[in-house]
Amino acid sequence: MPNSIHQVKAEFFKTLGHPARIRILEVLRDRERPVSELIPEVGIEASHLSQQLGILKRANIVQYRKEGSAVIYSVTDPAVFELLEVAKRILTSTLVGTRDLLNALEAGE
Numbered sequence: 001m002p003n004s005i006h007q008v009k010a011e012f013f014k015t016l017g018h019p020a021r022i023r024i025l026e027v028l029r030d031r032e033r034p035v036s037e038l039i040p041e042v043g044i045e046a047s048h049l050s051q052q053l054g055i056l057k058r059a060n061i062v063q064y065r066k067e068g069s070a071v072i073y074s075v076t077d078p079a080v081f082e083l084l085e086v087a088k089r090i091l092t093s094t095l096v097g098t099r100d101l102l103n104a105l106e107a108g109e
Helices: 005-016 019-027 035-042 046-058 079-108
Strands: 062-067 070-075
Touching (some): 005 019, 019 035, 019 079, 035 046, 046 062
Antiparallel strands (some): 062 070
């Protein structure tokens, strides 16, 4: 099944599976931003930022528009922020469980 829903979902998560792309989305959470603002906020070189934005564009996760000479990016569907929040809650829960286990191990020694 080359176009199964599982494969499409896996590709979507693969697209999100890079720290720079997650950071780009986090920066775009509050508002759309021109590339000139994204560079310092994301903290990567312009060429690397361009590459990561291209991947997000091809996956239709971000979109852009031109305003004069500026290229302004925004997130296509705000539901992506809900997904990032759910991931944060899952990670927090997992880390709390790990911390509790570590504390129990340390207390037993």
